[in-house]
Amino acid sequence: MADSGAARRQSLHGQWSSRLGFILAVSGSAVGLGNIWRFPYVAGENGGGAFVLVYLLCVFGVGLPIMMSEILMGRRGRRNPVATMRLLGEEEAGHAQWQWVGGMGVCGGFLILSFYSVIAGWAVAYIFEGGSGVFRNADAAVVNGVFASLTTSPLISGAWHTAFMAGTIFVVARGVERGLESAVRVLMPALIGLMLVLLGYSMMAGSFAEGVTFLFEPRFDELTPAAMLEALGQAFFTLSVGMGAIMAYGAYLPEEASITSTAVAVVIADTAIAMLSALVIFPIVFANGLDPASGPGLVFQSLPLAFGQMPGGEIIAVIFFLLLTFAAWTSAISLMEPAVAWFMETLEFGRVQAAVTVGGIIWGLGLLSVLSFGPWSQFRFGNGTIFDNIEYLANNVILPLGGLAIVIFAGWIMARISTADEIDPKCGRAYKLWRVGARFVAPVAVVLVLLNALGLF
Ligand code: TRP
Numbered sequence: 001m002a003d004s005g006a007a008r009r010q011s012l013h014g015q016w017s018s019r020l021g022f023i024l025a026v027s028g029s030a031v032g033l034g035n036i037w038r039f040p041y042v043a044g045e046n047g048g049g050a051f052v053l054v055y056l057l058c059v060f061g062v063g064l065p066i067m068m069s070e071i072l073m074g075r076r077g078r079r080n081p082v083a084t085m086r087l088l089g090e091e092e093a094g095h096a097q098w099q100w101v102g103g104m105g106v107c108g109g110f111l112i113l114s115f116y117s118v119i120a121g122w123a124v125a126y127i128f129e130g131g132s133g134v135f136r137n138a139d140a141a142v143v144n145g146v147f148a149s150l151t152t153s154p155l156i157s158g159a160w161h162t163a164f165m166a167g168t169i170f171v172v173a174r175g176v177e178r179g180l181e182s183a184v185r186v187l188m189p190a191l192i193g194l195m196l197v198l199l200g201y202s203m204m205a206g207s208f209a210e211g212v213t214f215l216f217e218p219r220f221d222e223l224t225p226a227a228m229l230e231a232l233g234q235a236f237f238t239l240s241v242g243m244g245a246i247m248a249y250g251a252y253l254p255e256e257a258s259i260t261s262t263a264v265a266v267v268i269a270d271t272a273i274a275m276l277s278a279l280v281i282f283p284i285v286f287a288n289g290l291d292p293a294s295g296p297g298l299v300f301q302s303l304p305l306a307f308g309q310m311p312g313g314e315i316i317a318v319i320f321f322l323l324l325t326f327a328a329w330t331s332a333i334s335l336m337e338p339a340v341a342w343f344m345e346t347l348e349f350g351r352v353q354a355a356v357t358v359g360g361i362i363w364g365l366g367l368l369s370v371l372s373f374g375p376w377s378q379f380r381f382g383n384g385t386i387f388d389n390i391e392y393l394a395n396n397v398i399l400p401l402g403g404l405a406i407v408i409f410a411g412w413i414m415a416r417i418s419t420a421d422e423i424d425p426k427c428g429r430a431y432k433l434w435r436v437g438a439r440f441v442a443p444v445a446v447v448l449v450l451l452n453a454l455g456l457f
Contacts, residue, residue, distance in 0.1 A: 009078045011252050019257035021181045025249055025334075026071075026240075026266045028184035031191070032331030033119055034238035035274040036324055037299050040281045042234050044292035047222030048214040051231050052278075054223065058235035059271055062445050065437030066241045066403045067263045069410035072422035074250020075259075080341035081105050081244030084251065085409070092414045101405040105243035106339045108398035110358075111390050112243070113335040114365035117168070118373075118387075120328035121160030122300060123321050125150050130317025135308040140288055143304045147297050152374045154367075161366050164325075168332040169359035172340055173352045184330055191323040192273065198280045198320070201306055206283025214282055214292065215275075229453035232446065233395035238270055240334060242399030242406070248338040259423050260430040296387075336362070365390075396453075404446045411438030 016022040043051050077084025082102035089098030129135070134146055151157055171180070202208055236242040253259075277299075284302045285292050294301065307317040336358055343354035372379070372386035379385065383392045410419060416427075416435075424431040451457060 009076075011078045015252045015254055016181070019254065019262065022249070022253050022257060023262050023265055024181050024184040024188070025330075026067075026246060026262065027188060027269050028180060028327075028330030029240045029245055029249065029334035030238065030266055030270040030331070031188065031273050032327045033116060033123070033324070034234070034240075034331070035270060036277040036327070037119055037123075037296070039234060039238060039274040040278045041294075041296055041298040042230055043215065043278055044282070044285070044298055045295065046224075046227040046230055047219060048282075048292070049216055049218040050220050050223040051227050052215055053218050054228050054231040055235055056271070058232045058445070059239065059267060061437065062232065062403070062442040063235045063239040063241055064263060064267050065411075065434055065442045066236075066407050067239055067246055067267065068259055068423065068434050069407050069438055070241055070244065070246035071250040071253065071259045071263060072419060073406070073410060073414075074244075074247035075253045075255070076418065076422055077247075078251045080251070080345050081247045081338045082342050083345055084244075084247060088409070088414070092409075092418065098405075098409060098413075101402060101409070102244055102247075102338075104398060105245075105247075105402050106342055108243040108394050108402060109245065109335045109338050110362055110365060111394040111398070112237075113168075113332055113362045115369040115387055115390055115394075116328070116332060116335065117164050117362065117366050118157065118161045118369040119296070120164045120325065120332060121157060121162075122150060123324045123328060124164055125156070125160045126300060126304075126321040127318055127325065130304070130307060130321050131314055133314055135304040135313065135317065138304065138308045140290060140301070140305065143301055143308075146304070147300050151297070152377070154370050154374045157373065158367060158370045161370055162363065164328075164332070165359055165363045165366065167329060168336060169355050171329070171333050172336045172359070173355035175351060180330060180333065183326065187323060187326045187330075188269075190319075191327060192276070194316070194320055194323060195273065195276045195280060197316070198303075198306065199276060201310060202280045202283040205287065205306070205309065207286035208283045210286040211279060211282035214286070215278055225449075225452040225455065228449050229396050229400075232400055232449045236399035236403055237395050238274060239267060240331065242401075242403035244338045244402070244406075245334045247406075248341055249334065251341075260434070400446050400450060404443055407438045407442045407446075411435060411443070 016025060073084060073088055077087050079087060082099050085102035086096045086099035089096055129146055135143065240246055281299060281302050282292065284306050288305050290302055307313040310316055339358045340354045343349040343358060344351060369387040369390065377385060382389050420427050420431055423434055
């Protein structure tokens, strides 16, 4: 029987305690800086409405089928993404070359976490800035000054980056199952609760109608091919798909858990938080005459204005940036896990040694991003600073190509019986929908967006 080997295969590093544990771990990976920091600023840079529409189409039409593919492949292979793709490639296609897709993903994880940790370091720094009272009744000039003095100083920004990486290495070295589930279980609802409070503030004190119009009224003339690629890249980034992070987590998923309902729940929660974040930020941006297209500083330059005007704003700011730090932390862990699992399984490193090695390399790479917000900010090529180029390469090239390969493998290379065995042996409606998504919708959409961005039609 084609599925007997897979059914008996055991994960090499333990399992999630339950389906809920897995949902929490995957949502912990998905919800992070991508929702709260990146979505608003990229939407702002790309003109709002039409970008948001394409983004939503990409999340549900492309991201969801890929997430399901990653989970099913991960659970079937039960190894790190490189070894899983090699094993499944041998089983389903008769050769090992699919391992290179896993390898590209592992490299993508290094790149993404290198800049992710720098931004997360800013969030850590803002826990202290927020509590210090500097934002009390501050105007945009004061808030911008705080942001600039943090980000342009390689020493300060580098120190927070170091602290964040150290925290990430610490958790990964202990093993991802331990602590992660309970952390997400408490912190995710807290984050959503606080975002709702902030939404209340934005509705009362911000230019709420203007924010809503900006986000949801499509102006299709602003929808350039480059903006569509940004929307696709953001969809991959926010769902953590395209590099094998979800595949690595799927390897620890118990046999009986439903892949479909897990993925749907995570995608909906992730999208809700991104929308919430944008609905909080843009009314503040417009009410204060800020530029929605100001780039990666947007969250750090808009929210403090609101905190400065609220009663108890210091406490709210501290809690907000604390929760943002935790959200980034649970994502960072998932960015490291594929590489760490690879070092353990292939080079036979211990978990601690693997975490320290991988984390150390990523930390070093991150210094490039640190410098590119400071002394090297004038050094520009390709898409801008070094940070801009690393981000572009990872999000707009590696993730879409990786996701495309994953979904083609799951949809076209794997036998129907193998994928059905994981998703639904009875091949019900959810399975059929997934298969249409994986075989047609997702690959066609990714190819069209990529060709379009290359100017090929
Ligand atoms: N999705 C996370 C966020 O929105 C970032 C992230 C975690 C990620 N793991 C990933 C992005 C894997 C791409 C691939 O903050």
